[in-house]
Amino acid sequence: MTRRVMNLAHIVTQNARRLPAHPAFIWGEKTLDWAEMETQVSALAAGLSARGIGKGDRVLVHSKNCDAMFVSMFATFRLGAVWVPTNFRLLPDEVAYLATASGAKGFLCHGDFPEHAAAVAAAAPAPEFTWRIGEGAFGEAEVGAVIARHRGERVENAAVEHDDPCWFFFTSGTTGRSKAAVLTHGQMGFVITNHLCDLVPGSTEKDASLVVAPLSHGAGVHQLMMSARGATSILLSTERFDIDEAYRLIAKHRISNIFTVPTILKMLVEHPAADQHDHSSLRYIIYAGAPMYREDQKAALKKLGKVIVQYFGLGEVTGNITVLPPALHEPEDGPQARIGTCGFERTGMQVQIQDDEGKEVEPGVQGEICVIGPAVFAGYYDNPEANAKSFRDGWFRTGDLGHMDAQGFVYITGRASDMYISGGSNIYPREIEEKILTHPAIAEVAVLGVPDPVWGEIGIAVCVNRPGQNATEAEIADFLGPKIARYKMPKRFLFWEALPKSGYGKVPKRLVKDELEKRGELDFLKGKAS
Template sequence: MTTRSTHAQRTTNLATFLTQTATRLPDRPAIIRGETTWTWSQFNGRVNALASAMREQGVRAGSKVLLHSANCMDSLTVLYATWRLGAIIVPTNHKLLPDDVVPLAQLVAPDLVILDDSCEAHARALADYEIWSIGDEQDATVEFGSARVPQLIDKYSSRGESVVDEPVFVNSPAWYFFTSGTSGRPKAAVLNHDQMAFVVTNHICDLMPHLTDRDATLVLAPLSHGAGVHALTHVARGAAIVLTTSETLDPTEAWELINRHAVSTMFTVPTILNKLVQAAPPGHNPDECSLRYVVYAGAPMSSRDQRTALDTLGKILVQYYGLCEVTGNITVLPPQLHGTTPEPDGIPTAGYVRTGMTISIQDDDGRELEPGQRGEICVCGPAVFAGYLDNPTANAKAFRDGWFRTGDLGYVDQTGLLYITGRASDMFISGGSNIDPREVEEKLLKHPDVVAAGVVGAPDATWGEVGYALCVPRPESSLTIDELLTWCRANMVRYKVPKRIEFATALPTSGYGKVTTALLKEEFLNRGSWPTEV
């Protein structure tokens, strides 16, 4: 006898989180920016109105809506209106240039493109698509697009139409999430409604277990990626979402908003977290601050930066590890474990596996390795995405025997803590020895006058590859490159000592706040110091 149903199985539409919150907490604050506050009822009403306008435009279940905009109050309106209709949201990083966005649009073939009011050049490049504009200035004059989102919302709000959350089913796509790679064919990870409902639940369970409608979060990163996923958890709980008025990070404004709105949670990346720590108000007392969960992810954070953040902010740091393909849902390092776990080779742990997920460390042939043995970090569980859109080659490479292959290298210790040593694609071989750049970076950060370091493998006629290091010295330091090289020779295994070190005022970062191999190589190329390819 079989128990498998032949009928499609319904699942929760992500828009239903908003529907439920607006019903339960209609008058509680939902979205705040500057002097404007929308309640959950008002926010839900705007979603209804925009969904009506989009439906009249022809957006239906399965349609794609591409959103290219800086954070604004109606950014989340677009997301939830899209989902309310059963359509698929396709957010892009607002920092991308027109030539960067065109191939993304070609990949997903959007039925509607919504662009920031400032993106006239993007509109010209995307002229083949139906275009609307979006922004917080109510009466802005925009020279492109057939309509503006704020005016559409005003127009359709007067009709008072109610749009019911469209039925969705297991494996119904909700979000095409572009990976943060910097070269090659664009890849869109397909995130489904049921997968994302698990992610939202798990983020609350493992990252912010006491989140309530009395909390508030401050958005410091683009809602197109991790910050957007973080915001979904607050919609589910009815916690207020506070937007900065600045499009770029202003640490002074961030601290002012934290104090004004009693902000209790934030999602950020290490580069932004470090700037916030450095800008903490004089006499900042963690015991008197509203912050309870400062969640960071996206890149490793050095042990020294962790200690500085703990000293400044207190035991409120939450780290998670997870690629966009697993939507930030592989491991968690909760506040109580920060600063208390072993750090072999100076590398802090990424924490333990998330609830409902499974990690396997595997060798090149897919054999599972014992604790302490380094290999590729592979993962399975409900947070793993459905695959890349229209890219069977990438899917075949990403999955093996049902496991998603992260491309990251690491090991699990005897207690279940994961240590990430680097990416397989970043590793280089010098004189026959494998070198993880992160191991060298952590060693460089042991020097008291080095505040940041990035290491990349460069071609070398003798050794095959050698390490090139870009270091940021402490501003008031008198450290020289020769002194740092001498220190490296005294404190590192010989083959790991960088062949070349250069100083910079800051490391190059991507639009996602990451220091990548490609950016480091580009920096050395721009300086004229990258060797001729061997």
């Protein structure tokens, strides 16, 4: 028996009927209302269809945030095709790999990336066509011109079933090659409902959302969810993250919610603009994608109020594992503050902490965080080996380590891949990083294990001083000494101007390790080994 579900592009159709003149999308001087959004989505779908795109075909999109990217998502969904967005900060050869790995039939590429277009065209097999987004000198057509050419053509939403793919969500590739997590129409219908329930309850078309992260990943899911309520999505006018402009837009449009990551939230909190603009309209600032340290949480609560929402959820579970709502963010440490938790299970989802055999462990005991429920993806595209590793008895294995308390609150202790073994003892960097960040001079820190001929691995802490501060290695070592067991103590404390960040605003340990090697910071180990 087939399980027909709503095609996600019907969201635009609904809004065009009910809220035709309501702003759907604002970007600088450009505003698209829902009626115009419906017109453009149909026009682009007609253009793609005329070029041979149909149900199940993959459309690769490499673009900075813009209106065409937003329209391309719904136009692809409308045809029953699969939207395959990339992180626009990837290198040309990485995007070429994603083109072949996804089996893309069409390629929409922002005009700023001619090298990426050339690399994809040279891939084997290459997409059948490349269309340019915006100005440039490549591609057989420009997306805006395609929309203009097919304007007025009506394309109905393709019939889809629950398990029909709609989005290949590429993992950030912190280890090895990126993998395409297959998201489906039925799954995403649940995800939208769950996000509205758990992250932004009470949202309506009167809400407005500021986009500060790439629409290719979590921000795209967030804007899809806000679109389901008819709310307005507002883009920053510049590619660079301009915090002053962000606050101006918050005040001007009475922004009620933002999806972000801890590093960007930290920047918003610490910028002088926070005291110069009215941000009282904010109800939900959602942060996800990486841990947020307790000191940064407290600073955000003090500056912005009880409006921050944390969730834990990988792309494979489309952000739907746990939630810590505003009411449970305590501004002061104490018995009410569950310090270090990422919240409790999302509505309709079940989380379990499992040992190496897949058995549930007792409360407080560390294990792997595993999850089941309708938000879990259909699997990795064309990657049976990764699927076999990631699922066990139906549970999706996140690869994150943590524990759960007796009330069901989850605490992440780190990525299994971040753990290092020194002198036979397992060491989890997150715990050490949390303690270092309580020092008033330290803004950021990354602790990682590096090979050592004596201990197997030793810890190195790379610290970033706050502006005007000048903490030293000896000072931080003395500060940390009483707070952790001696075997966990990093052997070196280094100070950099900034930590390297991925296109998602995270601080992958592999980037820190690469930078350590580039700077020659690990040369002292060679001396020990010789």
